Amino acid sequence: MEALVQAPPAWVKERRESAAKQFAAVGFPTTRDEDWRFTNVKPIAEANWPLARGGFKQAEALVASVNVPGAVRLVIVNGEFAAGLSDLSALPKGLRIASLRDRARDATDGIETHLGKVFNLATHPFAALNTSLLDDGVAIMVTKGAIVETPIHIVIVTGGDRPVVAHPRVLIVAGENSQVRVAQTFIGAQGSAYFNNAVAEVVVGPSALVQLYTDQRESDRAFHIANIQAHVETKGVFESHAFSTGARIMRHDIGIGLKGEGADCTMNGVYLADGERLMDTHTSLDHAVPHCTSHEIYKGILAGKSKAVFNGRIIVQLDAQKTDAKQTNRALLLSDDATINSNPQLEIFADDVKCTHGAAVGQLDEEALFYLQARGLTRADARDMLLHAFAGEVIAGLQIPALREQIETNFFARLRQDTGGHAPQDVEGR
Amino acid sequence: MSTATKQIEELANTEYKYGFVTDVEQDIVPVGLDEDVVRLISSKKGEPQWMLDWRLKAFRAWLKIEEPHWQNVKYEPIDYQGVSYYAAPSEKKKLNSLDEVDPEIRATFDKLGIPLEEQKLLSNVAVDAVFDSVSVATTFRGKLAELGIIFCSFSEAVKDHPDLVKQYVGSVVPHTDNYFAALNSAVFSDGSFVYIPKGVRCPMELSTYFRINAKNTGQFERTLIIADEGSTVSYLEGCTAPMRDENQLHAAVVELVAHKDATIKYSTVQNWYPGDKNGKGGIYNFVTKRGICKGDRSKITWTQVETGSAVTWKYPSCILQGNDSIGEFYSVAVTNNYQQADTGTKMIHLGKNTRSTIVSKGISAGRGQNTYRGAVKIGKNATNARNYSQCDSLLIGDRCGAHTFPYLEIKNTTAKVEHEASTSKIGEDQIFYCESRGIAKEDAINMIVSGFCKEVFRELPMEFAVEAQKLLGISLEGSVG
Structure with missing residues (x-):
């Protein structure tokens, strides 16, 4: 509350206002918008919950439940940076970390240059909404040449006694030749309702390396919308790995511009x-210049009456020759009541490029199951093993061991809970 | 390289081969569209009341639908009130033999290389030639009638087989389906009607040539093909059009109905005027084509070679309702100069064990923009449905674009759906290899492109495959280097 009384600097005000105008112009998207065809955000628009203020009592326990030993921990509670819950004792050299609210005033460290500038807000209404209420969050600035070995873990906790709305914000700027690994975990008290509208902006400087891990395990009643937008400069390397198991309606918009x-x-x-949840992932890869490469693998497992949307767009701009882009999307349906909409898209305006995309939807391979059963595994075990292998390919890419273990445990615990240990095929008596 | 460039420039300047206008007295309805025009078209054709009512219903629906803009094509807004909605060659008396056909029209067909009599004698192809909007000659009718096959113009079908038309028209593409389908339903001029009775295998390829002729006349063809239980038919459609400056609108509707164990093969070669090399003129081709596999084990195959039109917007689709039914879509789309194409298919799996195959080959050259947009839907009850889609794009030149937008919607766990897409250009090494063996660059490119499209061409009937390959060569001339 106190902080809001303090007037933010003029540039923040300006950016808020222009974003507010942009959001007002388009409003909440509807299913008539091509990008939102399969995702109805009416429940979010109609919820009309108040903006969250301050912490809540389960926050500390929630943060503890996803502790990653040895990492720098930054905690955002209901959109505000919580210094008390954060742990900066492992802060290495070459890294400046600040709450946006505190640092916004300081024009020297580049926050002003990048905050809200990585986005085209006109096409991301929820990011515009977030920006229009820009108040707090964290900024991670990696200085030129710094190789940061210590992982940085941002824990974004949302919730309270009654339903709230939060707009957390993260900015990561990696200077030339620097390297950093950042993880964000989205978590809320199980069973509580809230709307979390997160935005993360990443600037990968020349020859810099940024790995960003996103673990979305929000409450089953929560609405979770996250916009992640990254700019990658010459010879920069950016990795985004997202793992999602939570939220009633989830929408991820991940956009990477290879600049x-x-x-x-x-x-x-x-x-x-699972359940009646909707998980929507929209990814966009913009090959703006020649000689860039991109690799994309998205996998989904659908159970219950869930619905999933995958929309993966690759744009190769005019003259972006020698582009090499590869996209794979696979989905496993475990239930006849689940629906998947998979829309991989290629837009190519250059001729000397290698672009492929593939999408496959199906169920577990009957022959593989039979093979394992013939070797003495029960059908349920065989299935678990195949599902492990299916999801494992993506999870194995995580390079913070403690976090990988945590995500793996959560993912497979959840999977077992969904399937109850026996396959739908068994129910049908096959 | 420089000689090649010169050669290319020469070829690029080759004018559209089939651009000429035949002077035939035309019977044209005044420009604009309202209910009176719909009534006038209907009365000119001497249609019964139920057909007029259906047209009016469609017209009223059209007024309420907005023109779609989600397609990945750009064009000047169309003035729907600036188009004349009906044109028919003025001499409409009954013809007993080919000799009675207007010599002017005969000459046009000759220029196009479709001599009717020759076809009749040599190629065993029955031709229902549609010159602008009204059929002028129908051959082989007698031979087909012996087997009970009905192959006539849509207008004749309305008069002679009203029960069949009433039962099936709009059953696959309802008059409210989309903006252009509604427009077509209201003002359709003519088209072909085919009915294959139970258990009959049509002994010859049925074929219609369309040709847009009258200036400023939209073409609104409507084709309806019904294959009754256990029957088989192969239908060919091919088009060329004279050179024009204004954009001409073409909004056709094709409906296919395949009953139990029936097979329909529908092949198209589309070579309408694509506009000049600066993107001026050319046909707007907004077509709704859909087939329904109504009965078990029925099969519909769409094969298309799209080389013409300034703007193409076309998704030949299959509704796989019967169990074990099969839908297939094979397409080659070429865009050169400023041509734009947004084409693909929709496979809607409703029955059990339904299978669909999609093979789409897009070739972009010059400043052409080629979009594949396809949907595969597997319904909740479509157990063991199988789909395989393959979309390959070939880019020639660095100012063209290739886009792929597949939509997959799956609601059944037993479904197996695969989509693959790739984009590439003609490899320098491939061209070099051919050139080093004495094959001219232009020929080498034609060869590579033909190979790229082989999977689709082999689905075409023989005569069409030859024509298609020739067309492809002509369409790409002057674009490669």
Whole structure:
């Protein structure tokens, strides 16, 4: 409360206002918008919950439940940076970390240059909404040449006694030749309702390396919308790995712009949808200049009456020759009541490029199951093993061991809970 | 390289081969569209009341639908009130033999290389030639009638087989389906009607040539093909059009109905005027084509070679309703100069064990923009449905674009759906290899492109495959280097 009384600097005000105008112009998207065809955000628009203020009592326990030993921990509670819950004792050299609210005033460290500038807000209404209420969050600035070995873990906790709305914000700027690994975990009290509208902006400087891991395990009643937008400069490398198991309605918009020659990016993800949940992932890869490479693998497991949307767009701009882009999207349906909409898209305006995309939807391979059963495994075990292998490919890419273990445990615990240990095929008596 | 460039420039300047206008007295309805025009078209054709009512219903629906803009094509807004909605060659008396056909029209067909009599004698192809909007000659009718096959113009079908038309028209593409389908339903001029009775295998390829002729006349063809239980038919459609400056609108509707164990093969070669090399003129081709596999084990195959038109917007689709039914879509789309194409298919799996195959080959050259947009839907009850889609794009030159937008919607766990897409250009090494063996660059490119499209061409009937390959060569001339 106190902080809001303090007037933010003029540039923040300006950016808020222009974003507010942009959001007012388009409003909440509807299913008539091509990008939102399969995702109805009416429940979010109609919820009309108040903006969250301050912490809540389960926050500390929630943060503890996803502790990653040895990492720098930054905690955002209901959109505000919580210094008390954060742990900066392992802060290495070459890294400046600040709450946006505190640092916004300080024009010297580049926050003003980048905050809200990585986005085209006109096409991201929820990011515009977030920006229009820009108040707090964290900024991670990696100085030129710094190789940061210590992982940085941002824990974004949302919730309270009554339903709230939060707009957390993260900015990561990696200077030339620097390297950093950042993880964000989205978590809320199980069973509580809230709307979390997160935005993360990443600037990968020349020859810099940024790995960003996103673990989305929000409450089953929560609405979770996250916009992640990255710019990668010459020879920069950016990796985004997303793991999603939570939220009633989830929407991820991940956009990567390859802006400098020789840039490389990886965009992987795996999601598990069950119950009546909707998980929507929109990824966009913009090959703006020649000689860039991108690799994308998205996998989904759908159970219950869940619905999932995958929309993966690759744009190769005019003259972005020698582009090498590869996209794979696979989905496993475990239930006849689940629906998947998979829309891989290629837009190519240059001729000397290698672009492929593939999408496959199906169920577990009957022959593989039979093979394992013939070797003495029960059908349920065989299935678990195949599902492990399916999701494992993406999870194995995680390079913070403690976090990988945590995500793996959560993912497979959830999977077992969904399937109850026996396959739908068994129910049908096959 | 420089000689090649010169050669290319020469070829690029080759004018559209089939651009000429035949002077035939035309019977044209005044420009604009309202209910009176719909009534006038209907009365000119001497249609019964139920057909007029259906047209009016469609017209009213059209007024309420907005023109779609989600397609990945750009064109000047169309003035729907600036188009005349009906044109028919003025001499409409009954013809007993080919000799009675207007010599002017005969000459046009000759220029196009479709001599009717020759076809009749040599190629065993029955031709229902549609010159602008009204059929002028129908051959082989007698031979087909012996087997009970009905192959006539849509207008004749309305008069002679009203029960069949009433039962099936709009059953696959309802008059409210989309903006252009509604427009067509209201003002359709003519088209072909085919009915294959139970258990009959049509002994010859049925074929219609369309040709847009009258200036400023939209073409609104409507084709309806019904294959009754256990029957088989192969239908060919091919088009050329004279050179024009204004954009001409073409909004056709094709409906296919395949009953139990029936097979329909529908092949198209589309070579309408694509506009000049600066993107001026050319046909707007907004077509709704859909087939329904109504009965078990029925099969519909769409094969298309799209080389013409300034703007193409076309998704031949299959509704796989019967169990074990099969839908297939094979397409080659070429865009050169400023041509734009947004084409693909929709496979809607409803029945059990339904299978669909999609093979789409897009070739972009010059400043052409080629979009594949396809949907595969597997319904909740479509157990063991199988789909395989393959979309390959070939880019020639660095100012063209290739886009792929597949939509997959799956609601059944037993479904197996695969989509693959790739984009590439003609490899320098491939060209070099051919050239080093004495094959001219232009020929080498034609060879590589033909190979790229082989999977689709082999689905075409023989005569069409030859024509298609020739067309492809002509369409790409002057674009490669």
